[in-house]
Amino acid sequence: MKIGFSAPTAGPLSALDPLVRLCVGAEELGFDYGTFSDHVVIPTEIASPYPYSATGEFTNQGTGERNEQLIELAFVAARTTKLRLVTSVMVIPHRPAVLAAKQLATIDTLSGGRVTLGIGAGWMKEEFEAIGAPPFAERGKVTDEYVAAFKELWTKDKPKFSGAYVNFDKITFAPKPAQKGGIPIWVGGESGPALRRTAKYGDAWYPIPNNPAFPMDSLKRLTTGIARLRQLAAEAGRDPKAVGVTVRFQRYAPGKADKAGDGERKLFTGSTADVVGDVKAMDTLGVSAIDLGFAGGAIPEILAEMKKFKAEVMARL
16 A cells, blocks of 8 residues: 655745655655645635535635646655655646646656656636636546547657647657656546546546545445446446556544444544554555645644654554
8 A cells, every 4th residue: 555645735835945844754754655736826716616625615725825736746856766746636627738748758757757647627617717728618528638648649659649629740759758658647536527537547546535526435435436436447448457546535633533424434534543444444445545634834743743644554554
């Protein structure tokens, strides 16, 4: 089981010194990967509902101070040696397909093959409009086509693509990503379209359990979701076992055992023993990686929480 942590792309902790101290410190503690979120701008008025809040309110905007995701990814790659770098997630329609494929391939090459591309179609219409992205209503189709174009560019000697949103031919695309077969793709989202996208394109499904519309917050619910993924992969003509599962938990705060909507205990709540049991149960289900957000207002506090997690959970796996 690979264990990751959430690296800041927004606010004071995303500045040079704290960002480096956290990522280097996490690498030294033995964490396998860092995750990096994606917003180019934060509109001051947002009507679009945030999927991971019971109220639909997006509470993470802060002052709007944010680093560009891929530039931060490249910067952290240069300051670390083993840490994998996971976009969590990259909103695929935010960037032109060929440019994004080149940026990702460059980071993967210069980092020695350490990039994982977590993908999403996006949820904030106001941000799409502000940055001149393709129409928000078409974001699912755009995402599928861009990902297909990425794969063409990363794997073919003479890449060629003709679609509704991407067209190229008679070009050279080099260097290819360092990872043979292209950069691994983890598909974020919990909805039916996200599962179908995973079954068709993904190397792994990458849900967040606390989506009120599509909850995966208990072991029973996650098990059902994974079974559905396996079925869809088979229907798409793929080996179900070839499609992995990774899970993102927004916060790690053991203590009180909360109940999920189905009456079961919520994953990653309760005692440390409960959390260890959750990790082992997910491993049995075929989950290959989990990542978490660790609490703290300063880097020493966050690293202390990560060190505690290593001692209390990672050491017992």
